[in-house]
Amino acid sequence: MNSLKAWLRETKQTLLNAPGLLFAIDRALFSVLPGRKDTGRYSLLLAPPGGGNIGDQAMVESFLENTEGPVRIIVRQHQEVRIPAAHQDRTECVQLRSLVYGGLPLRLLDSLRYRRLLGDARSLAVVGADIMDGAYNWRASVNRSNLACLASRQGVDTRILGFSWNGKADPRALAALRRAAEAGVSLLLRDPVSAARIRVDRVEGVTETADTVFAARTLDTSAADEWLAALPPGAPFALVNISGLVEKKTPQTGEYRTLIDGLLQRGLQVVLLPHVSRPGADDMTACRAVFDGYRDPRVHFVDRLLEPAQIRALAARARLVITGRMHLAIMSLYSRVPAITLASQGKVEGLMQLFGLDELCIEPRTGFGERVLGKADTVLDRLAEVRGRIDDRLPEVQERARLNFVLKQSAQKRPSSPRVAQVRAAQ
Known part of the structure; x- marks a missing residue:
């Protein structure tokens, strides 16, 4: 009954x-x-x-x-x-x-x-x-x-x-x-x-x-100033996101240890950055699990969610971004920084195709840590070339993003190219 x-x-x-x-x-x-x-x-x-x-x-x-x-x-x-x-x-x-x-x-x-x-x-x-x-x-x-x-x-x-x-x-x-x-x-x-x-x-x-975030107009340098103060002055760093969504399907802790160890050996500091924090797909938990396994002053953990304008400013100072979240990749490319991205839901391939960087899209299967590290080596060795490719494509991508805001039934003109507002939060 x-x-x-x-x-x-x-x-x-x-x-x-x-x-x-x-x-x-x-x-x-x-x-x-x-x-x-x-x-x-x-x-x-x-x-x-x-x-x-x-x-x-x-x-x-x-x-x-x-x-x-x-x-x-x-x-x-x-x-x-x-x-x-x-x-x-x-x-x-x-x-x-x-x-x-x-x-x-x-x-x-x-x-x-x-x-x-x-x-x-x-x-x-x-x-x-x-x-x-x-x-x-x-x-x-x-x-x-x-x-x-x-x-x-x-x-x-x-x-x-x-x-x-x-x-x-x-x-x-x-x-x-x-x-x-x-x-x-x-x-x-x-x-x-x-x-x-x-x-x-x-x-x-x-x-x-293109994604609407490519049409963003603001940068906030406050978080970058705060978190990067812990790094040696001028030290190059990689921004690394560990996705709680990917974690549900593929164990990541060992893969990221392989990746981070390799980045450290190549002279990069590593900043772990959560992008989503909510039940069922929590990057904060995934990032902390990896961070807790290190006692190395070269590995850093941003222990709160930042604002989008803060993320863009932080990404702009990175040598390289590695992420399981597509919008972090978007904000990195917006800032002209290469982003190696773990593909999920079939949504990343097209983003990378916009920039002619199809090779930076990697499936999060067993062993992806080594594959990402190999790709990171290639990007770092050819950094000027890869950044040049992003620079060449970005204006067109941003123009495509602004198409999202044109009303078909209005007489308004296509939005003009945005000025990026530089802001800094009050201390």
Whole structure:
């Protein structure tokens, strides 16, 4: 009897969370509610999950830095996103807990609030990143596409910002994205490999761009000044990230000992840098596990999550970056520093192809420590050449990233090349 009750509860919950049912109810609601205003005041952003993920925060900040006027950001919880002081006066976070991840009946209330937000929106941007193909959570992927579809049908200029596509999309996520494209949603793929994959899946309306973080406009040198004070003056260092997500699939501690030992032998200091800290994929835990195995003053551990502008400034001073997180690679390339990156979810290959650095993408299989070390040797021996290749490609990549912020229904011109603001936190 208990097992039957549990099955019934689970079945009921599955039905109430079904994206198809939620989408049908949304369409019915939207059809009977008053139409939206001709012009909206706000730029509306559907935020990524955030909450302890520097990459997610960086994408939100890049949106703010490249979008003029008042902004409303839809979040699941307020603490998932931090609004920099420079944008607080014009930015409002709207908490809709159940809009993307919830089910009936609470989802119904959030749908009504979402419809009201669209009524005064001049545009909607959905942060696509790596969460549109269903690899992590197919229901959330479908819901995001459906919400974009509904907005476009209401006449709102709607975009899914720079996202990757792994080529093995969940069929339900693929169907929802096709429906959104047919409704007029702009699909902005962030690399040529993802664009090719999604075209093979017969999705229309694809524009090739680059990750939105390449359009960032700020640097903050405070953290670099603080953490690098522990290094000998002028000492070269490698910035090394150990991904908690990769750790779930591949044991890494031994691999990173091999790698770090090799970097130390080559005269580099090593700075361990977490990029994500949240349950189930915690870089802080993974980095500390490796750091605790050393009693070497040449190995350093940044024991807190930094801000995106701080990461960019810190990466700019590194000789080399080695990372299991793609957005750290993006911020390193932004700073013209080579980034050897462990590939996961099929999303890194296209990034490296943008720079002609396909060889810096390495699968995190057993023995990857030696392979990464060998690649590091090659990069360090040819550092001027590799940096030159990044320098040659970066302006075009940044221009592609700025395409994410061009509204198709407006008369505005393409955003001009950004000035990078140098800031330093007050001591």
